[in-house]
Structure formats: C-alpha cells, structure tokens
Amino acid sequence: MEDEENIEEELLLVESQLNGLQDKIKTLLDQQEELYERQAQLKAMLEISKTSRDASNSAPSVALEDWSGKFSWDSQADDTRFNVFGISSYRSNQREIINSIMSGKDVLVIMAAGGGKSLCYQLPAVLRDGITLVVSPLLSLIQDQVMGLAALGIPAHMLTSTTNKEIEKFIYKALEKGEGELKILYVTPEKISKSKRFMSKLEKCHHAGRLSLVAIDEAHCCSQWGHDFRPDYKNLGILKIQFPSVPMIALTATATSKVQMDLIEMLHIPRSVKFVSTVNRPNLFYRVYEKSSVGKVVIDEIANFISESYPNNESGIVYCFSRKECEQVAKELRGRGISADYYHADMDVVAREKVHMRWSKSKSQVIVGTVAFGMGINKPDVRFVVHHSLSKSMETYYQESGRAGRDGLPSECVLYYRPGDVPRQSSMVFYENCGLQNLYDIARYCQSKKNCRRGAFFQHFGEAVQECNGMCDNCVSSIELKDIDATYHTKITVSLLQEMQQNDQRATLLQLVDKFKTKWKHSAGCSNEAVDLKKEEIEQLIVQLILDRVLKEEFQHTAYTTNAYVVLGPLWKPALQGNRPVKLTSAIHSQDSGDRFKSAKRNQMSNLEAKLDDLRRTISSRNGGIFPHAVLSTEQISLLNCHTPTTIAELEKLIGKVKTDKYGSDIIEVMWSETGSGKDSGDGAKRQKKDKGVVFVESGEEEG
Numbered sequence: 001m002e003d004e005e006n007i008e009e010e011l012l013l014v015e016s017q018l019n020g021l022q023d024k025i026k027t028l029l030d031q032q033e034e035l036y037e038r039q040a041q042l043k044a045m046l047e048i049s050k051t052s053r054d055a056s057n058s059a060p061s062v063a064l065e066d067w068s069g070k071f072s073w074d075s076q077a078d079d080t081r082f083n084v085f086g087i088s089s090y091r092s093n094q095r096e097i098i099n100s101i102m103s104g105k106d107v108l109v110i111m112a113a114g115g116g117k118s119l120c121y122q123l124p125a126v127l128r129d130g131i132t133l134v135v136s137p138l139l140s141l142i143q144d145q146v147m148g149l150a151a152l153g154i155p156a157h158m159l160t161s162t163t164n165k166e167i168e169k170f171i172y173k174a175l176e177k178g179e180g181e182l183k184i185l186y187v188t189p190e191k192i193s194k195s196k197r198f199m200s201k202l203e204k205c206h207h208a209g210r211l212s213l214v215a216i217d218e219a220h221c222c223s224q225w226g227h228d229f230r231p232d233y234k235n236l237g238i239l240k241i242q243f244p245s246v247p248m249i250a251l252t253a254t255a256t257s258k259v260q261m262d263l264i265e266m267l268h269i270p271r272s273v274k275f276v277s278t279v280n281r282p283n284l285f286y287r288v289y290e291k292s293s294v295g296k297v298v299i300d301e302i303a304n305f306i307s308e309s310y311p312n313n314e315s316g317i318v319y320c321f322s323r324k325e326c327e328q329v330a331k332e333l334r335g336r337g338i339s340a341d342y343y344h345a346d347m348d349v350v351a352r353e354k355v356h357m358r359w360s361k362s363k364s365q366v367i368v369g370t371v372a373f374g375m376g377i378n379k380p381d382v383r384f385v386v387h388h389s390l391s392k393s394m395e396t397y398y399q400e401s402g403r404a405g406r407d408g409l410p411s412e413c414v415l416y417y418r419p420g421d422v423p424r425q426s427s428m429v430f431y432e433n434c435g436l437q438n439l440y441d442i443a444r445y446c447q448s449k450k451n452c453r454r455g456a457f458f459q460h461f462g463e464a465v466q467e468c469n470g471m472c473d474n475c476v477s478s479i480e481l482k483d484i485d486a487t488y489h490t491k492i493t494v495s496l497l498q499e500m501q502q503n504d505q506r507a508t509l510l511q512l513v514d515k516f517k518t519k520w521k522h523s524a525g526c527s528n529e530a531v532d533l534k535k536e537e538i539e540q541l542i543v544q545l546i547l548d549r550v551l552k553e554e555f556q557h558t559a560y561t562t563n564a565y566v567v568l569g570p571l572w573k574p575a576l577q578g579n580r581p582v583k584l585t586s587a588i589h590s591q592d593s594g595d596r597f598k599s600a601k602r603n604q605m606s607n608l609e610a611k612l613d614d615l616r617r618t619i620s621s622r623n624g625g626i627f628p629h630a631v632l633s634t635e636q637i638s639l640l641n642c643h644t645p646t647t648i649a650e651l652e653k654l655i656g657k658v659k660t661d662k663y664g665s666d667i668i669e670v671m672w673s674e675t676g677s678g679k680d681s682g683d684g685a686k687r688q689k690k691d692k693g694v695v696f697v698e699s700g701e702e703e704g
C-alpha cells in the first residue's frame with residue numbers, strides 16, 4: 001500500500017518534470033526557430049559586407065578614379081558604339097568598364113544576364129590597336145558572337161576544334177606577323193591549356209606589341225564553387241603570367257563572393273577594378289500560377305498562355321522536370337498548334353544543335369527543355385520563360401528565368417506551382433549540400449501569395465531591396481485574399497502522423513492528403529468551427545508545415561527510385577497542442593489581374609513591325625549564318641516603328657552607319673511601302689510623315 005503510494009507520488013513527480021521539460025523544449029524550439037531566422041539574416045548581411053570589402057581590397061582604384069569622367073577616347077568610343085554597334089546609349093556600368101579597360105586596368109565584371117557584358121570588351125577591342133583574345137566556354141556561344149561581329153563588319157574569328165586549316169593559317173599569320181585583318185579572336189579554354197603551338201603564336205603576337213586585351217567570358221567557370229565549373233578554365237592563370245602588361249577583363253553573370261575571390265586568385269588579377277551590378281532585372285515580370293493536378297489541363301493553360309500572349313511567334317522557353325516530360329510537353333504543345341521542339345541531355349549533339357538553331361533563327365517558337373538547355377543560350381529576344389514545374393533552387397530559377405528579355409524589353413517569367421511537385425524535386429536534391437534548404441527557399445517563393453517576388457531575389461542574393469514597379473503578380477494582384485485559421489487542421493495532420501508513426505506506417509504527401517480527408521470526415525469536420533479545406537489547400541498546408549519545420553521529409557531508396565515521405569518534424573508538439581496558430585492564405589475568388597505588365601506589353605505587332613520582322617528573317621536566311629536579331633534587334637524595330645524614317649540619313653541617325661550601309665535600302669523600301677511616303681516625293685519636296693500618330697511636315701534631305 002505504502003509502496004503504491006510512493007510509486008504514485010514519484011509518478012506524479014516524473015510527470016510534472018516531463019511537463020516542465022516539454023515547456024522547456026517548446027521554449028528551446030521557439031528559440032531555435034528565431035535563431036534560424038537570424039542566422040539567415042546574418043548570412044545575407046555577411047555576404048553583402050564581404051562583397052563590399054572585397055571591392056575595396058581588390059580594387060583600390062575604384063575609390064581613386066572616377067571611371068565615368070572624361071577620357072581622351074570618349075568621342076571615338078561614342079562613335080563606335082553608335083555607328084558600328086548600332087547602340088544608342090550605354091547601359092549601367094558599361095561606360096565605366098570600358099573606360100577602366102581603356103586605361104589599361106584589369107577588370108572584373110559581375111553583371112546580370114543580358115546586362116550587356118559583351119560590349120564591355122568588344123568595344124575596347126575595336127578601339128585599341130592590335131588583337132583581343134576572348135576565352136569562352138562553348139562553341140555555340142562563340143559562333144553566335146563571331147557571326148554577330150561579322151554582321152557589324154568587325155573582323156572576328158574563332159580558333160576551335162572545328163576551324164578549317166585555311167582559317168587556322170590565316171589566324172596564325174595574323175598573330176605571328178600581323179598580316180590580314182583580325183581584331184577579335186575567340187578560343188575555347190582548351191586551346192590555352194592544350195595547344196602549345198597556339199600559345200607560342202600568341203607569345204609572338206604579344207612580343208610584337210599586338211595583343212591588346214584578354215577577355216575571359218563566363219569567368220565563373222574557373223571556380224569549383226561556381227555552378228558551371230570547367231577544368232580547363234583552371235589553366236587560364238597562365239595568361240596573366242605570360243602577358244602581365246596586357247589588360248584582362250573577366251566577366252560573369254553570377255558569382256558569390258567566394259567565387260569572386262577564387263577567380264581573382266586563379267586569374268592572377270589581385271588589383272582588378274571590380275564592377276558589380278544589381279541582380280535586378282526590371283524588365284522581367286514574375287508570376288506564379290496554380291498548377292492543376294491534371295496534366296492535360298496544365299498543357300492547355302500553357303498553350304493558351306502562349307497563343308494569347310504571344311501570337312506573333314515571339315520566342316520562349318518551357319522548362320520541364322524530366323526528359324520524358326520534356327518530350328511529352330513538346331508533343332502536346334505541337335498538338336495545340338504551337339511550334340515547339342524538345343531539348344535534353346539524352347539527345348546527340350547534332351540533334352540538339354539543330355533544335356537550338358531552328359529556334360535561334362525564330363523558325364520554331366518554343367524550346368521545351370530540361371536544365372540541360374543552359375549556358376549556350378544567347379538569344380536576346382526571348383519573351384517568355386515558363387516553368388512547367390519548380391526549379392531546385394532560387395539560384396537556378398534566377399538563371400533559367402533570366403534567359404528571358406536579355407534585350408531589355410518587357411518579358412515574362414511564369415512558374416506553374418503545385419505543392420505536390422515539391423517532393424518530386426526533394427527526392428532528387430536531398431543528398432546535395434544544402435539541397436533541401438535551397439529547394440524549400442523556392443517553395444516558399446511559390447507558396448507566397450503576398451510577398452513581392454522580386455523581393456525574394458534581393459533577399460536571396462543579399463542585396464538591398466529595390467522597387468518592383470508593379471512587375472510581379474503579388475504586387476499588382478487584384479485577387480482577394482483571406483487568411484484561413486488552419487491551427488485545427490494542423491493538429492489533425494500532426495496527430496494523424498503521430499498515430500501512423502506509432503504503428504510504423506508512413507505516408508507520401510499525396511497519401512497524407514487522402515488520409516487527412518478521411519479523418520476530417522469521420523472525426524472532426526462537422527463538430528468544429530474550422531472550415532473545410534480543398535484538396536489543393538491541404539497540400540499547400542502540408543508543404544507550409546514542412547517549411548515551418550512542424551513536419552519534415554524523409555527519404556527511402558528502392559531499387560528504382562527514391563521516395564519522399566512526410567513525417568513529424570522538430571516543432572510537431574507545440575503544433576499538436578495548438579500553441580502555435582497556423583494561417584493559410586487563400587484566394588477568395590481567382591480573377592486574373594489586369595496588371596501593368598499586360599498593358600505595358602503590346603500584344604499585336606503593328607503592320608510595320610511585322611514587315612520589319614519578316615525582313616530581318618529574309619536577310620538572315622539570305623546571309624547564311626547571321627541571326628535575325630543581329631540584323632535588327634527588336635528594340636531597333638520598335639524604334640523604326642516609332643520614328644518611321646524614310647531616308648537613309650534619318651535611318652542612320654537611328655541605327656548607326658554600319659547597319660544602314662548594309663541593310664538601309666531594304667529597310668527604307670519597307671518603310672516606304674508601309675508609310676506610303678518616299679519614292680514619289682522628289683528631292684527637297686515636302687512630305688508628310690507619321691510619328692506616333694502625329695502628322696507633321698518635314699523637308700526631305702537625302703534619298704536612299
């Protein structure tokens with residue numbers, strides 16, 4: 001009797017101690033959560049601070065010199081920019097970079113995709129005496145650049161495994177003896193590391209004082225910490241050692257501070273001037289669409305999106321999760337009247353190149369690709385990038401979506417999100433370093449119906465927030481949102497998993513949704529105030545609970561695949577006790593927003609624009625290799641549409657001398673046929689001209 005009393009007493013004591021412990025655990029877990037958040041903030045702050053410290057360490061000249069001031073080559077540079085490159089004004093940092101290179105400095109350029117890095121070395125290459133050497137990682141990138149330069153009348157060549165003997169001889173002569181016209185020479189990194197012959201010719205060129213500049217494009221390939229490491233890039237350090245007096249410019253779109261330090265060291269450019277531009281791409285509109293669980297509905301939506309928003313064959317990319325999905329989606333889009341090809345790593349090089357070429361020349365509208373469709377994409381007028389399912393990280397999404405709008409014109413990045421896609425990705429990335437953390441970051445981006453999408457990029461890359469200007473769905477949405485109290489639903493989910501785990505059972509996300517529905521029906525729903533959730537909302541809730549660490553994912557390998565299961569996470573107890581209110585944001589009624597992007601973007605090309613678009617394609621096929629966008633950029637077509645020049649002199653003021661000399665008469669012919677002016681108005685005659693709908697009278701100067 002007495003024994004029992006003692007036992008009961010001790011039991012009470014233990015239970016009260018356990019309760020005390022539970023409370024302490026809860027406090028500790030809350031503390032842990034706060035610390036996690038602070039850790040993320042501190043990491044971002046550290047990154048910013050390191051970047052600015054590196055800037056001041058490695059680039060003392062930034063503080064000493066003003067690269068935007070006046071320089072002796074200013075007028076020559078302006079003339080070349082406009083008359084040779086047909087570019088009417090510099091973009092952010094371009095002029096400063098060009099000035100520092102022209103001053104003989106080594107330069108490191110971090111500038112977002114499409115920011116205009118090529119001009120930063122191509123223009124000095126034209127201005128400086130001698131030959132510029134450009135190292136670039138991919139044959140297709142090199143071919144694009146060489147063709148583009150040829151179209152501008154700049155003598156450029158490439159020396160790669162595909163170069164024929166005659167050209168090779170010409171190049172070697174130009175290097176060795178300064179014979180023949182050569183301004184820019186593109187090589188792959190293998191040439192530097194593997195061809196002694198080439199290096200000896202290059203040395204002779206340098207000796208004779210003819211090596212004017214060395215440019216390393218896609219410089220992040222140097223670093224093992226970068227996303228596209230290429231072993232041959234590691235040997236490029238030899239260039240600065242052999243040619244210390246020749247300025248070097250290294251360019252990349254993304255490099256963390258670790259990668260930046262790495263490549264400064266590897267390329268031996270410790271005193272380089274560093275230019276870091278913002279990650280912001282103001283012309284890109286970001287949106288996330290809810291993705292149906294029915295495959296065909298998703299394709300219908302994507303097909304409608306393309307044909308309604310881009311009826312003039314404007315180029316786009318659709319990214320898919322797997323090779324099989326890629327082929328399937330391309331086929332289904334074709335079945336809905338969209339000219340789409342697929343592209344993935346299982347195809348041979350020739351087939352891939354063919355698909356890429358058709359698309360580059362705007363002969364097909366869409367490439368449906370896996371991540372394999374990557375670095376070689378140089379097309380400036382990609383108007384939309386659709387993600388059929390979410391990427392594996394914010395970084396990957398930034399890069400893939402960033403292939404849109406490299407010409408600076410309004411373009412769209414659309415991601416189709418379904419919470420059920422998260423475990424598909426997580427079972428692929430969980431073994432990678434920080435794989436799950438990265439995936440959950442992008443899942444958070446997708447789940448949010450309130451936060452600015454652009455803001456998520458700034459936070460991720462540790463940059464100060466900038467104005468979105470109504471260029472993301474959440475900033476302009478007119479969809480009414482409400483917060484659902486999901487505390488009770490969370491309790492049910494947690495207790496369900498607790499029961500299952502006690503019985504050694506497990507569930508995937510989709511199985512858990514079904515079990516939730518059954519349990520809700522039987523036990524809770526009717527007697528409670530809590531609202532009934534739709535299937536999609538339950539999925540959304542479960543992913544939210546994973547992101548909040550109430551639940552977590554666990555993985556099991558089978559012979560063929562890896563399965564992702566949802567199990568209890570570190571914060572499950574307070575959630576079960578209902579101590580932590582859980583809110584789910586839901587749309588009351590989904591009505592597509594009449595957003596600013598849609599009104600800013602004109603859906604219909606004018607007749608004139610369509611004709612000029614046809615013209616650039618005709619000229620492109622007439623000239624073999626040249627891309628339509630190298631003949632006239634989309635921006636230049638808009639300019640012509642706006643100003644309707646009808647004389648060669650007027651045209652030259654808009655697109656510069658070289659392009660006018662080459663294509664002027666063809667362009668003027670189109671202008672005349674569209675504006676009805678020109679041929680019949682003789683020299684000096686007064687004629688009418690339409691400019692943005694305003695009719696005014698102008699005296700003719702010169703006829704083309």
Ligand SMILES: Nc1ncnc2c1ncn2[C@@H]1O[C@H](COP(=O)(O)OP(=O)(O)OP(=O)(O)O)[C@@H](O)[C@H]1O
Nearest residue numbers: 089090091113114115116117118119253380406407
């Ligand atoms: N100042 C400018 N004004 C208008 N267009 C420009 C200007 N500078 C560059 N461009 C155009 O922008 C497009 C992208 O330029 P570029 O290929 O140099 O980008 P990038 O920075 O090298 O991007 P990526 O990282 O994707 O290689 C090209 O079509 C180019 O002609």
Ligand SMILES: [Mg+2]
Nearest residue numbers: 114117118217
């Ligand atoms: Mg580039």
